Amino acid sequence: MTGLTMVRKGHYGAYGGQFVPETLMYPLEELEAAYNDAKADAGFQAELGRLSERYSGRPTPLYHAERLTEAVGRGRIYLKREDLNHTGAHKINNCLGQALLARRMGKNRIIAETGAGQHGVATATVCARLGMECDIYMGEEDMRRQELNVFRMKLLGTRVLPVASGSRTLKDAINESMRDWVTHVRTTYYMLGSVLGPHPYPEMVRDFQSVIGREARAQIMELEGRLPDLLVACVGGGSNSIGLFHPFLDDARVCMVGVEAGGRGPSLGDHAARFSGGRPGVLHGTYSYILQDAAGQIVPTHSVSAGLDYPAIGPEHAALYETGRIVYTSVDDAAALEAFHRLSRLEGIIPALESAHAVAYLSRADIGPDDVVVVNLSGRGDKDVTEVARIEEDGS
């Protein structure tokens, strides 16, 4: 089984599409045209490449984690070091691309949502670099959990707008961003941070994040002389995972595992495992797997990791789940916290709690003695240090 062919525009199998208030169809059509134009423009790609290299620090290393490998006891484990990007996560890959696009479209005000704050920080950073006005919506609960990132965004000259509605997390921040966008649609660019939302976002964000997989592919060929056996990444909305996986989809022998947040347990409301606990529906402009109750109301989610704490998953993931090309599983809070410590002590790398979910999966993965495994270390854990300390002190 391989990658997907898009039969209907903006659809991945049965999933995806454009489910938005009519007012937003104009900017979506405008965005799609501008993106298709930019994609084919060598000048745009060259500028993105230059900024990625000299500003963000790409390519990121593919690092053989020897002590982690030893602890797992099988195979050879490599970490794709997206944590070493400027701003500390893969999010900037997408932000650089979209900000250059917004500038090309003549839109000088950027809005974005953020959960863990990584997308917010990356957006604020890129806006500072390109001299653009920037407003970030963030749930109050996430602002508490990710205080450091709130301060970073403010330092970068961005306004952080607290969202007090609903569960006061990422879902509600997206609601508020969409309301702002629909109101200021002619002048504002909405910089969506994951492979979510209406077409063309899932495709565009995937394209900007696919640099992860393209680099990893070249690097592993150089280091091992062959393709990897297994790719592992955490899945919130799904941008770091699709970024790593996408360039390998047609290589049938490469197995891929997406790791969702198992939270406190399998009851609805206690986790963010969309495939085991959800069913197809429409949220935030796209048809995909969603955590919802019997009446179709979106339910609260829980994860120790703010970046995975979201009730929907990108539509391309939904389609790849159904074709079976990618296997999805989940890791709970406790296992993620344990992996957070383990990677810190074994490799001197403090992972983001999101990425710790991918690392945690290794201890139960089916890895052969000579298997080559690539784990996407999507972000670094500096932002999580206070929250982890709080959890371990309170036990809650």
Place this chain on the structure above:
Amino acid sequence: MSRIDAKFAELRAAGRKAFIPYLTVGDPDIPTSGDIVLAMEAAGADIIEMGVPFSDPIADGPVIQRATDRALKGDVSLPRILELVRWVRDRSDIPLLAMSYYNPLLSFGLERLGRSAADAGLDGLLATDLTVEESGPFVEAIGGAGLNTVFLAAPTSSPERIASIAETSTGFLYAVSRTGVTGETDALSDELAGFVRRLRRSTGVPVAVGFGISNPEHVRAVWSEADGAVVGSAIVHAIEKAIDEGSTGSETAQRVGALIRWLRGEGEAQPA
């Protein structure tokens, strides 16, 4: 011909325009919503829009967001809303349009919804986040059950989009008065009259205007160009004030009735 089609035909013949109030069903509870619907009709409403609450109302401003939260705290669901439609139908022939977001409808099952809604006596459905491109299964199931399928047109819609929206909308076409979410406003957009005329040129379906219509002057201005005026947040806001003051269901309904009379240009002063 649906009750909505018949109502617009009747109004057209009489040279009148439609007044279309909105309420969030279940705010604060279902029996009060029933009282409010009947009070709306008594106060001169021509068609009533019944909001089916959804947890993530991205096209709504703070007033309807708060009403949604209040409604969802109670026991409101699509089956209970259809029971309310049936209750109203036993007492009134007023055309009823349900307005929601797509997910609760999809979750209920579109085929089942078409059958149950027609059976209960609902006349039409509108899903705020359903674009014409994605509307095939909805139109087949809901339109196929004999209900009207109403779609939104926005000031940002291209002529091509307006043409396909006009073709897909039955009963009436809902024109969004401005770019933005629902909510009261001081002044209507300068572009509104031109926008409504563009819609008129491309469709024979009646055009009703909503979003931001908050006082009798707005209603009159909309009536001078379009076939109907939809008022949502101003009414929901009055319901909220009544709830905050501890009013009974019938007091709340009376208050909404007085507001509607004022909005339609019949009351002397704005009700408190």
